[in-house]
Amino acid sequence: xxxxxxxxxxxxxxxxxxxxxxxxxxxxxxxxxxxxxxxxxxxxxxxxxxxxxxxxxxxxxxxxxxxxxxxxxxxxxxxxxxxxxxxxxxxxxxxxxxxxxxxxxxxxxxxxxxxxxxxxxxxxxxxxxxxxxxxxxxxxxxxxxxxxxxxxxxxxxxxxxxxxxxxxxxxxxxxxxxxxxxxxxxxxxxxxxxxxxxxxxxxxxxxxxxxxxxxxxxxxxxxxxxxxxxxxxxxxxxxxxxxxxxxxxxxxxxxxxxxxxxxxxxxxxxxxxxxxxxxxxxxxxxxxxxxxxxxxxxxxxxxxxxxxxxxxxxxxxxxxxxxxxxxxxxxxxxxxxxxxxxxxxxxxxxxxxxxxxxxxxxxxxxxxxxxxxxxxx
Numbered sequence: 500x501x502x503x504x505x506x507x508x509x510x511x512x513x514x515x516x517x518x519x520x521x522x523x524x525x526x527x528x529x530x531x532x533x534x535x536x537x538x539x540x541x542x543x544x545x546x547x548x549x550x551x552x553x554x555x556x557x558x559x560x561x562x563x564x565x566x567x568x569x570x571x572x573x574x575x576x577x578x579x580x581x582x583x584x585x586x587x588x589x590x591x592x593x594x595x596x597x598x599x600x601x602x603x604x605x606x607x608x609x610x611x612x613x614x615x616x617x618x619x620x621x622x623x624x625x626x627x628x629x630x631x632x633x634x635x636x637x638x639x640x641x642x643x644x645x646x647x648x649x650x651x652x653x654x655x656x657x658x659x660x661x662x663x664x665x666x667x668x669x670x671x672x673x674x675x676x677x678x679x680x681x682x683x684x685x686x687x688x689x690x691x692x693x694x695x696x697x698x699x700x701x702x703x704x705x706x707x708x709x710x711x712x713x714x715x716x717x718x719x720x721x722x723x724x725x726x727x728x729x730x731x732x733x734x735x736x737x738x739x740x741x742x743x744x745x746x747x748x749x750x751x752x753x754x755x756x757x758x759x760x761x762x763x764x765x766x767x768x769x770x771x772x773x774x775x776x777x778x779x780x781x782x783x784x785x786x787x788x789x790x791x792x793x794x795x796x797x798x799x800x801x802x803x804x805x806x807x808x809x810x811x812x813x814x815x816x817x818x819x820x821x822x823x824x825x826x827x828x829x830x831x832x833x834x835x836x837x838x839x840x841x842x843x844x845x846x847x848x849x850x851x852x853x854x855x856x857x858x859x860x861x862x863x864x865x866x867x868x869x870x871x872x873x874x875x876x
Contacts, residue, residue: 500526500872503540507547511823513831513847524854527871532850543858545866549830549848550586550855551807554661554837555622555708555737555765557591558802559772563779564590568603570610577617579773580766581875583806584829584865586855587617587845589661589837591767594625594636597647608656616870619837620658624708628688629665634713635801636688637782644669653680659837663708665689666699678703683837685737688713689724696727700734706836709767710736710753711745712800729756735836737765740813741805743792747817754818763832764810769793769802812863 502525510520521539523531558564560579562572573590580588592603603621610618626640633641652660661683666674667690677684686699687708692715707714707728715723728736736757740750744767754762766772770779771788778787786793786801795801807829815825834846844853858867868876 502526502530503872504538505541505543506536506539508542508544509546510848511546511548511826512849513549513827514849516823522848522854524872527854527873529848529850529852529854543867546859546861547848548826548857548859549846549852550857550868550870551584551764551811551829552587552619552833552837552845553580553585553766553768553807553829554589554763554833555591555624555767556580556585556588557593557624557768558770559768561770561774561776561779563770563781564592564603565595565599566780568592568599568606570606570613570615573606573610573618574615577615578875580768580806581617581868581870582773582865583808584811584857584859584868585617585807586857586868586870587619589619589622589659591622591624594628594633594640596640597645597651600626600648600651604651604654604657607658608654611656611658616873616875618658620660622661622663623652624663625688627662627664627668629667629690631690632665632688632713632715634688635781635786635795635797635799641668644673652677652682659683661685661706663687665691666695666704667691671698671702674699674702674704678705686714686724686728690715691724693722693724693727696724697731700727700731705734707734707736709744709765710738710762711749712739729753732758732761735760735832736762738762739765739767739803739805740810740818741766741791741803742813742817744800744803747813750814751818754820759824760827760832760835762828763836764807764814764829765833766805766807766810767803768805771804772806808859808863808865815863 685706717725831846854872
């Protein structure tokens with residue numbers, strides 16, 4: 500791709516709001532930033548911000564990753580979310596058979612090898628979960644970790660890997676082994692007590708999946724997994740800010756309790772995102788969409804129809820967070836969770852970063868989405 504210069508009249512680079520910045524993009528990467536308005540190739544008058552990074556995406560565009568773990572369907576999911584500012588994602592496979600896990604890993608490997616835009620790796624949400632806190636996951640597929648799963652987890656061709664597990668179903672040694680393999684271990688769908696969760700954090704678990712949802716709650720005499728998440732400053736928590744999964748006051752409390760950057764936004768999105776679907780199949784049941792809320796025919800919440808643009812807007816308007824911090828929760832903070840700071844290539848619009856950009860109007864609606872310097876929306 501030929502280098503080009505993009506003039507952002509208004510830019511939030513991940514740290515500061517700036518005006519009249521000209522970004523030179525070479526091979527999808529920001530190679531220079533200046534204020535020389537001569538020889539500009541692209542003019543953008545609305546606000547340019549770093550692309551949103553979603554670490555928990557089950558589906559979109561009418562596709563559930565579990566049902567269609569192919570590269571073509573993965574692209575459909577990615578494009579559906581790109582409409583709402585997502586420039587990078589962790590496709591998420593919920594609890595399923597080992598054969599589906601293997602197929603999903605193969606698909607991610609092909610997508611990364613073929614440089615499909617926005618695919619960072621894979622998030623295995625399960626199958627080592629608590630039946631008591633399974634949510635909409637299928638109990639028939641919840642199981643102990645096996646040699647076949649270790650083979651998948653040890654692969655080096657599937658990009659970044661996240662695993663959500665219940666610490667009462669594995670040993671601390673299992674968690675340390677995963678971390679040694681470079682896996683980001685998150686605690687979720689767990690009924691563990693505080694001490695069990697703390698042992699998992701001591702063993703290397705670094706995250707908590709959709710904080711408050713499907714985990715033992717904070718109580719006075721038993722802090723539970725929620726208490727462990729809020730107490731450990733070195734961990735980060737994903738949060739679904741859709742008004743259905745977590746009360747807005749609880750969201751505010753979590754952000755207040757964690758250090759700056761300790762909470763990042765996720766969607767936990769399902770197939771309806773980017774469509775007009777009102778229902779879809781999941782395992783042996785049906786999920787219904789009503790006023791943005793997804794409910795399984797067996798009664799549980801079943802993921803969300805949330806998109807990242809709405810998550811950012813809700814964080815800003817419903818949680819009363821400053822706009823810059825709301826954007827960081829969708830870009831910089833998930834990037835920090837996936838990458839060490841000195842290896843970060845996303846999350847900010849500064850020298851050496853991928854040119855993953857979103858153009859927003861004053862109502863925070865996405866007008867354009869750019870991934871690696873290529874406009875996709």
